[in-house]
Amino acid sequence: MSLTGDFRDATRVRVLLSAIAREAEPVAAHLGRPLQLMEVCGGHTHAIFRFGLHQLLPDTIEFIHGPGCPVCVLPVEAVDQAVSLARREGVILASFGDPLRVPGSRGSLLQARAEGAEVKVLYSPYDALALAKGNPHKQVVFFAIGFDTTMPSIACSLLAADRAGIGNLRFLCHHIRLLPTLNGLLEAGDIRLDGFVGPGHVSMVIGSRVYQPIASHYHKPLVIAGFEPVDFLQALYQLVLQLAQGRCAIENAYGRVVAEAGNPAALKAIDQVFESGVDSHWRGLGTVPGSGVRLRARYRHLDAAALLDPDAPTEAVAEPAYCNAVLTGRIKPHQCPLFRRHCTPEHPVGALMVSSEGACAAYYQYRLAAAPEEPGSDQ
Numbered sequence: 001m002s003l004t005g006d007f008r009d010a011t012r013v014r015v016l017l018s019a020i021a022r023e024a025e026p027v028a029a030h031l032g033r034p035l036q037l038m039e040v041c042g043g044h045t046h047a048i049f050r051f052g053l054h055q056l057l058p059d060t061i062e063f064i065h066g067p068g069c070p071v072c073v074l075p076v077e078a079v080d081q082a083v084s085l086a087r088r089e090g091v092i093l094a095s096f097g098d099p100l101r102v103p104g105s106r107g108s109l110l111q112a113r114a115e116g117a118e119v120k121v122l123y124s125p126y127d128a129l130a131l132a133k134g135n136p137h138k139q140v141v142f143f144a145i146g147f148d149t150t151m152p153s154i155a156c157s158l159l160a161a162d163r164a165g166i167g168n169l170r171f172l173c174h175h176i177r178l179l180p181t182l183n184g185l186l187e188a189g190d191i192r193l194d195g196f197v198g199p200g201h202v203s204m205v206i207g208s209r210v211y212q213p214i215a216s217h218y219h220k221p222l223v224i225a226g227f228e229p230v231d232f233l234q235a236l237y238q239l240v241l242q243l244a245q246g247r248c249a250i251e252n253a254y255g256r257v258v259a260e261a262g263n264p265a266a267l268k269a270i271d272q273v274f275e276s277g278v279d280s281h282w283r284g285l286g287t288v289p290g291s292g293v294r295l296r297a298r299y300r301h302l303d304a305a306a307l308l309d310p311d312a313p314t315e316a317v318a319e320p321a322y323c324n325a326v327l328t329g330r331i332k333p334h335q336c337p338l339f340r341r342h343c344t345p346e347h348p349v350g351a352l353m354v355s356s357e358g359a360c361a362a363y364y365q366y367r368l369a370a371a372p373e374e375p376g377s378d379q
């Protein structure tokens with residue numbers, strides 16, 4: 001198969017669509033409702049809309065858009081920490097592009113930059129090393145976010161900074177690990193879910209084997225998917241087939257990228273730098289046991305959290321309730337009354353409209369031409 005052409009082949013797509021419809025129909029009839037399947041990853045949400053798969057799939061399939069967009073779950077407190085560091089004299093705050101637009105309680109990093117703070121967008125955390133070396137009289141802080149996918153590059157950059165003895169570079173880390181987050185969703189028990197389309201990128205790092213408890217303990221099937229139409233529909237077919245046959249297993253439909261054991265070098269770097277199992281609070285999800293990380297004691301001298309004022313008053317911030325409902329699959333983005341009227345990618349009210357992977361941004365981008373839907377309507 002070519003890199004994209006065959007994975008977008010119309011004949012293959014048609015065959016898979018018809019197989020999905022055939023297998024889903026009796027299951028949905030038995031349940032008396034559509035199959036409710038969570039695509040965990042924001043990249044999949046975009047693939048569904050970008051390729052128009054939601055219009056091609058039968059009504060017996062309903063997607064619940066999962067929490068797999070790290071910008072969307074970034075808590076207000078984390079943004080506030082980054083903004084307060086950015087506003088300090090002598091600090092250069094660097095990060096990837098999307099976190100700069102996430103609203104905190106006292107504005108975003110972009111607003112801080114407009115007011116004079118030195119905030120830079122970097123394409124790689126490694127660039128922070130050069131930034132620090134080029135600005136020896138400044139304190140450089142890299143605001144690091146992301147799921148298991150971005151953790152290896154942050155870990156390797158941090159190790160490189162440590163080896164090089166760069167004294168004016170620190171990392172403000174707000175990483176979230178996927179497996180505890182899925183466990184937290186399943187433990188909450190108030191979302192009706194029949195199965196998961198597993199994420200492609202995170203699984204490339206953590207592998208497919210680690211999902212086993214989702215099938216054995218929570219009795220939910222999960223199939224890992226890629227991002228091209230044939231990739232995604234193949235995974236969806238396998239998922240629906242499991243439900244039709246009354247099976248519950250972890251399967252990998254993205255074998256050209258995801259190995260059973262993941263990427264051992266990436267996992268080793270994560271483990272070397274980060275301590276996992278920290279209970280952490282996330283936007284829309286609340287406190288999720290074991291979902292966060294902290295730097296290991298050996299690397300605490302590189303932790304930018306130590307620069308924060310421990311006596312600074314923390315403001316209780318109410319996150320938009322609609323974002324929470326979307327993140328946990330209780331409503332669809334267009335059912336939020338703020339969608340498109342008050343919340344747009346240019347002026348996001350919630351983080352789900354900020355990131356290119358956010359569910360609200362996907363609905364906005366790919367449903368823009370449609371007439372405004374009434375809150376409560378679907379499709």
Ligand code: SF4
Binds near residue numbers: 320337
């Ligand atoms: S439209 Fe905006 S406020 Fe509403 S759920 Fe989406 S991001 Fe949150």
